[in-house]
Amino acid sequence: MLKAYSIIKNLDKKACEIIRNINTSRGELVDMTELIKYADENKTFNVGLDIDAENYKDILNVKRNNVIVTPHIAGVTKEAVERMDVEVVNRLVEYIKK
Numbered sequence: 001m002l003k004a005y006s007i008i009k010n011l012d013k014k015a016c017e018i019i020r021n022i023n024t025s026r027g028e029l030v031d032m033t034e035l036i037k038y039a040d041e042n043k044t045f046n047v048g049l050d051i052d053a054e055n056y057k058d059i060l061n062v063k064r065n066n067v068i069v070t071p072h073i074a075g076v077t078k079e080a081v082e083r084m085d086v087e088v089v090n091r092l093v094e095y096i097k098k
Helices: 004-009 013-018 032-041 052-060 077-098
Strands: 022-023 046-051 067-071
Touching: 004 013, 032 046, 046 052, 052 067
Parallel strands: 022 046, 046 067
Antiparallel strands: none
16 A cells, blocks of 8 residues: 555645645555545645545545545546447447357
8 A cells, every 4th residue: 555645744844735635536545544644634735535435434524624525436427328338239239240
């Protein structure tokens, strides 16, 4: 597990004012408990998380001004689902033709 927060921990307050941590869907790469703890201890450190928040309810149930969480929905848009549907049908047709 990447300990990104350990790199940031040793920076001074001025550095924390300009550093941002944005995690886009790879929650398993960062120790979320430590990252949120660091954000709690350093209010000028900002975190943006695009993750499956359901997996982190226990640490994300507190409102924080320096932590923003958006649900990771990846390709779950109307257009993406339609493309997936078309691709599945095309593959089924190809399979049946063989």
